[in-house]
Each structure stands twice: as C-alpha cells, then as structure tokens.
Amino acid sequence: MHIRFLGGAREVGRSAILVNDRLLLDYGMKTGNPPQYPVDAPDPDAVVVSHGHLDHVGAVPSLLAGDRRPPIHWTPPTRELALVLARDTLKLHGGTYDCPFTEQEVKRVTQVSQTHGYRETFEAAGHEVTFYNAGHIPGSAHVLVDDGDTRLFYTADFHTESQRLVSASTARPDADVVVCESTYSDVEHDPRQQTEERFVESVRTTLWEGGTVVVPAFAIGRTQEMLMICAAHDVDCYVDGMGKGVTRMLRQHPEFVRDPDALRRAKSNARFVTGRDGQRERIADQNTVVVTTSGMLSGGPAMTYVPAVRANPTNKIAMTGYQVEGTPGRELLDRGRAEIDGRVMPVSAQVESYDFSAHADRDGLLDLLGSYRDAQVLVNHGDRCEAFAEELGGEGFDASAPGPGDELTV
Numbered sequence: 233m234h235i236r237f238l239g240g241a242r243e244v245g246r247s248a249i250l251v252n253d254r255l256l257l258d259y260g261m262k263t264g265n266p267p268q269y270p271v272d273a274p275d276p277d278a279v280v281v282s283h284g285h286l287d288h289v290g291a292v293p294s295l296l297a298g299d300r301r302p303p304i305h306w307t308p309p310t311r312e313l314a315l316v317l318a319r320d321t322l323k324l325h326g327g328t329y330d331c332p333f334t335e336q337e338v339k340r341v342t343q344v345s346q347t348h349g350y351r352e353t354f355e356a357a358g359h360e361v362t363f364y365n366a367g368h369i370p371g372s373a374h375v376l377v378d379d380g381d382t383r384l385f386y387t388a389d390f391h392t393e394s395q396r397l398v399s400a401s402t403a404r405p406d407a408d409v410v411v412c413e414s415t416y417s418d419v420e421h422d423p424r425q426q427t428e429e430r431f432v433e434s435v436r437t438t439l440w441e442g443g444t445v446v447v448p449a450f451a452i453g454r455t456q457e458m459l460m461i462c463a464a465h466d467v468d469c470y471v472d473g474m475g476k477g478v479t480r481m482l483r484q485h486p487e488f489v490r491d492p493d494a495l496r497r498a499k500s501n502a503r504f505v506t507g508r509d510g511q512r513e514r515i516a517d518q519n520t521v522v523v524t525t526s527g528m529l530s531g532g533p534a535m536t537y538v539p540a541v542r543a544n545p546t547n548k549i550a551m552t553g554y555q556v557e558g559t560p561g562r563e564l565l566d567r568g569r570a571e572i573d574g575r576v577m578p579v580s581a582q583v584e585s586y587d588f589s590a591h592a593d594r595d596g597l598l599d600l601l602g603s604y605r606d607a608q609v610l611v612n613h614g615d616r617c618e619a620f621a622e623e624l625g626g627e628g629f630d631a632s633a634p635g636p637g638d639e640l641t642v
C-alpha cells in the first residue's frame with residue numbers, strides 16, 4: 233500500500249491522505265488568514281470522509297471542479313455537516329481567492345454523495361472500506377481501508393471517553409498500519425464528570441449573583457454537549473448561532489447520538505435565539521446562560537454577547553474548548569481583553585476555561601494503540617507528532633511521524 237500525506241501531518245488542520253494514488257481520505261482546510269489547503273490538488277477515484285469538521289472536510293467540494301465527479305463516502309451526519317460548513321465557507325469567503333470552491337461545486341456534493349452506517353463494508357476506488365464509531369462527534373468514524381494486501385486503520389479524530397452526545401470509541405479492527413491522531417498526546421484530561429460539575433457550579437454561582445453567563449461553543453458537537461449539560465442540571469439557557477441548525481439536524485439522526493431522548497430534552501430546555509429586534513442585547517442583560525458560536529470568539533453572535541457583558545464583573549464568559557494561538561478567544565484567556573471587530577476592549581467579566589474536549593488524551597491514545605502493538609504506527613494531526621512518535625518508539629512501537637507531502641510504502 234502506498235500512502236501520501238497531503239496535510240494534517242505534523243500539524244492540526246487541512247487533513248488529507250492519498251492511498252494508492254486513488255483513494256482520498258479527508259480533504260480539509262486550516263482556518264486562518266489566509267486559509268491553508270492540502271499540499272497538492274489530487275484527482276482521486278473516490279473520497280472517504282471521517283467526520284464533519286472543517287479541518288477534515290472543508291475543501292471537499294473543490295474536488296468536484298470541472299468534470300471531475302469522484303463519489304464521496306461518509307456517514308449521514310457527516311454529509312449534512314459538510315454541507316453546513318461548505319455553505320458557511322461560501323458565505324464567509326465566496327467569490328474571493330480564499331474560497332476554494334464555487335456554489336455550483338457545493339451543489340454537486342449531493343449528486344456524488346454515498347452514505348454508509350458504521351460497520352457496513354463498502355467498495356471505494358477498488359478498496360474495501362468500513363466505518364467504526366470514533367466517539368468524537370455524531371457521525372465521526374475510524375476508517376478501515378483494505379486493498380487486498382494491507383489493512384490501514386485511519387483513526388481520524390476520536391475519543392475513548394463517552395460524552396453526553398456520543399459514546400466512546402471501542403472498535404479495534406485488525407490492521408497492519410495505523411494512522412493515529414495525536415492532538416492531546418501530552419495532555420491528561422480531568423474526568424469528564426469533574427469538569428462538568430465545576431462548570432455547572434460556576435454557572436449557578438453567577439446566576440445566583442445576578443449575572444449573565446456567555447458560553448462560547450463550537451457549533452458542531454460542543455454546542456449540543458453544553459445544551460445537554462444544562463438540561464441535565466436543570467439550568468435554563470438560550471442557544472444562538474450555527475449550533476442551532478446543527479442541533480435540529482442531529483435530531484434527525486438519532487442512531488448517531490448516544491441518547492436521543494436526552495438530546496430532545498436538551499433542545500426543548502434551550503430557547504432558540506432569532507436575533508431579531510435587539511433580542512441579543514436584551515438577553516445579555518438577563519440573569520441567564522447563553523450558549524453561542526463561535527467557540528474561539530472569531531465570529532458569530534458571540535461578537536454581540538461578549539461586548540455586551542464584558543464591563544460587569546458579576547458576568548462570566550466560560551470558554552469550553554481549546555483556544556488556538558492568535559484567536560480572540562486565546563487573547564481573552566491570556567490577556568483579559570477581547571478584540572471584537574478590530575476594537576480591543578478590556579474585559580471585567582470573569583473569564584474561565586473548561587476542557588470539554590472531544591479528543592482522546594494521552595492515556596486514551598495509548599489505550600487505542602495498545603491494540604496495535606504489532607502494527608506500523610504513523611502519527612499525525614498534532615503539534616508534537618514527532619515527539620509522540622519517539623515516545624511510542626521508546627515503548628516498543630514501530631512509530632514515525634511523516635511530514636506534509638511525505639510518501640511511503642507500507
């Protein structure tokens with residue numbers, strides 16, 4: 233088997249792996265200014281997508297340029313999320329150099345889409361492919377690829393601890409080669425329940441004191457998780473931004489959600505914000521909780537809520553995910569100020585950060601890899617891939633960390 237890393241190698245973002253020059257696994261983009269794409273524009277016979285996050289699916293419509301029509305294989309939620317993200321990218325960058333595809337190419341996505349459930353083997357570009365639940369977000373998959381000689385297990389993003397929204401990754405099919413993500417290879421998460429309890433207690437304190445709590449959250453996965461936590465603890469909340477539509481969509485795919493009833497309760501516990509007639513400014517004045525995009529304060533209705541609550545030290549901004557260097561969310565955590573629409577504002581409201589990660593931590597990565605002691609391990613999707621590969625080597629693994637553009641035969 234021939235493997236070429238086109239992106240997501242020794243980095244997080246723009247994931248893309250070409251197998252046997254024919255089968256493309258993921259085709260993501262790395263947000264930033266300007267956005268970055270995989271190192272080469274491949275012309276695959278088929279595309280397989282692990283899950284509906286921008287860094288894995290963001291550039292997929294561009295594979296349908298001209299008269300190219302490779303089938304795209306994914307789970308039903310991944311298909312929906314890919315379309316949500318593509319439309320959002322068009323809205324943000326459409327018609328500019330930063331947009332890798334056109335509206336027409338996005339429309340073609342539905343024509344070539346082929347959806348599959350977990351554990352249903354299908355054929356793609358001459359390979360046998362099977363998806364397994366990866367426990368990251370609804371519809372997220374580990375991808376097993378068999379070319380007749382070699383079996384490749386592409387973990388993509390995964391979590392070995394259950395979240396409220398999705399249950400943990402447990403499948404460990406036999407494989408000769410494992411491409412393993414390593415986002416949190418040097419992190420140990422606190423137990424989920426502890427993080428959740430700290431979050432709820434903090435929210436309750438602010439509500440008791442008469443403040444407003446703004447909870448910036450990624451639209452896909454995290455927003456639903458936060459709504460489920462609020463509902464489980466009887467905390468009333470509002471929900472705003474792209475996460476609203478994603479919540480409605482996921483209700484249509486109960487088989488990819490851990491507890492569909494709990495998601496239903498979470499949806500009815502949350503009040504959906506329309507944003508009309510100054511509704512957001514009014515909510516920001518209320519003694520309530522609002523879960524809103526974007527998770528790193530780089531856009532979305534959070535840009536209205538944060539300036540509205542920032543001056544009052546009784547209020548709270550509770551970050552719920554990793555803040556990438558250079559984002560306004562990171563700036564807020566590190567320096568206590570927010571840059572909104574080019575204006576830098578001091579923030580007197582309390583700022584807190586909670587690790588509701590949807591990725592395995594170091595123990596989780598080692599737990600999965602423990603089932604693949606005899607396999608060749610290729611570490612990707614992390615900021616310290618080479619260091620982690622070296623640590624695995626010390627544990628007796630045959631591990632390496634290919635760089636962007638690297639090719640190898642396994």
Ligand SMILES: [Zn+2]
Binds near residue numbers: 283285368389
């Ligand atoms: Zn992801």
